[in-house]
Amino acid sequence: MDEIVSPVAVVDEDKCRRNIRHMVTKAKKAHVAFRPHFKTHQSIAIGKWFREAGTEKIAVSSVIMAEYFATDNWQDIMIAFPVNIREISKINELASRIRIGILIADSHIVESLVQKLTAALDFYIKIDVGSHRTGFSPDVMVPIENTLNQAKANGNLRFKGFVAHAGHTYQTRSLNDVQKIFKEGAGALAKLTNYFRKDYPEIIASWGDTPSCSLMNEFPGIDEIRPGNFVFYDLMQYHLASCDWNHIAMVVAAPVVARHPERNEIVLYGGAVHLSKDFIDLDDEQLIYGECVKFTERGWERFSKPVYVKRLSQEHGIVACPEEYFDDFCPGSLIGVVPVHSCLAADLIGRYYEITEGKFLEA
Structure with missing residues (x-):
């Protein structure tokens, strides 16, 4: 990638x-x-x-x-x-x-x-x-x-x-x-x-x-x-029980640009203009704008504890990251974000990378 x-x-x-x-x-x-x-x-x-x-x-x-x-x-x-x-x-x-x-x-x-x-x-x-x-x-x-x-x-x-x-x-x-x-x-x-x-x-x-x-x-x-x-599918459909996790077929690849361990936050190049501002309101009243996943050789996988995008501005995505996962978020690395609403994220980004073949799809 x-x-x-x-x-x-x-x-x-x-x-x-x-x-x-x-x-x-x-x-x-x-x-x-x-x-x-x-x-x-x-x-x-x-x-x-x-x-x-x-x-x-x-x-x-x-x-x-x-x-x-x-x-x-x-x-x-x-x-x-x-x-x-x-x-x-x-x-x-x-x-x-x-x-x-x-x-x-x-x-x-x-x-x-x-x-x-x-x-x-x-x-x-x-x-x-x-x-x-x-x-x-x-x-x-x-x-x-x-x-x-x-x-x-x-x-x-x-x-x-x-x-x-x-x-x-x-x-x-x-x-x-x-x-x-x-x-x-x-x-x-x-x-x-x-x-x-x-x-x-x-x-x-x-x-x-x-x-x-x-x-x-x-x-x-x-x-x-x-x-x-x-x-x-997407994070909203998953929380609605419309799909299983392994049915989710699109994530947004976002570069990591900064880490702030003093407040357990990661900054992604992936903001509202990429993910939209659709959100899920979890039971603890935390607004969620996406869930982070790790890329693997042929796909992606969830972290054992949920890692959520908790705040967005135009280009920035702010991730609440448990301390034990900080090494997975090195500046310059890519992290996947399961969007809340895949229709909007796909429209905003407008291009696709197919992970199995490792290539961009033709327009």
Whole structure:
């Protein structure tokens, strides 16, 4: 790892591929379609691992991301973010050459779409199943019916179904809590889908969040799942019990730049611009911004006692280090940090080093 001179996302290809295969198999056994969300890794190289596992359609979180993956011949892409009408020219261009899906979260956007859309595409209606981030209520039909009626004015708008993301599963602490959220949210989504199938028989119910997709084995009422974080997992998913420790497939390699034994602290070149400021609040009320691991010949391993990143500034990561581990943190050495949120860390860093082969992945 001598070529690593600044913070970089280190991935274990074997673990990533295992995570991918597991979710592909789960979707097949549950008889649901699999549309993984690529916002987590944002990498053509890692996307190929999905393709080799049989993935044919994907979700992304921006038009720019859709353009990027279209360059690698992904032909069916859902932009899983409320449509931004200011990007309609780019959306029209993409839709003219590949299958594109957009999300509608507000009926007022439909008039502009009707006027400005020039290429055929799929549209999904975003449903709020409890996270209260955005979307239509599943209990009020009139706004949804009005949206669908408005969309009929432009034959390029093909209604494909309803999508939901149960983001509130990230605040749970037990399988029972996740199961309850899924049962309530998926039930509401399925009821809505079944109601509108009388007029739109081909529509689907699409569900996405890594905790429920990881912990559930069956998805009654759901036709498609869209997890993303599972390709790497992270410290948050581990503490949610969405994964085992050996499923975590990405850490941030951070150079050690200083040691302060008088206060049991290590300073890393790895701050908020690399790890994000997402945190976990442990039972002792200590905020945790990542857990440190030791690199080995073919991967990484935990310390026998937890070693946490306890404070961040822009470039600095401050580690609370037990005295017996100080020799593992020599200035100039590399330490791995399991990020709290791998999606944000991967986006912030933007490049990958594959640890098994010992090389940077192509962009």
